[in-house]
Amino acid sequence: MKKVINIEGMSCGHCAGRVKTELQSIDGVKGAEVSAEEKKAVVELTNEVDNETLKEAVIEAGYEVVSID
Known part of the structure; x- marks a missing residue:
């Protein structure tokens, strides 16, 4: 599952x-790929x-969440 x-x-x-670091x-x-350029994080979840x-x-x-999909 990813968000x-x-x-x-x-x-x-x-x-x-x-x-x-905070997300992981x-x-x-399970893991997180974060891109400052794309202004997003793709989080892989185990549950x-x-x-x-x-x-x-x-x-x-120290940052602001716009949305979570």
Whole structure:
């Protein structure tokens, strides 16, 4: 299962790295590919993770979630 998170505020690889670290620390997240250029994260899940949990991780990294698909 995958979810796409659209994110505002990332401007470089360091930003993307912070988001990736936060997302991958969530139980149930197998991996995350984050792109500052595309302003999104593609998260691969091993089991269902609530969108609010994903959103909180992005906010903790210092960025804003636009949407989760």
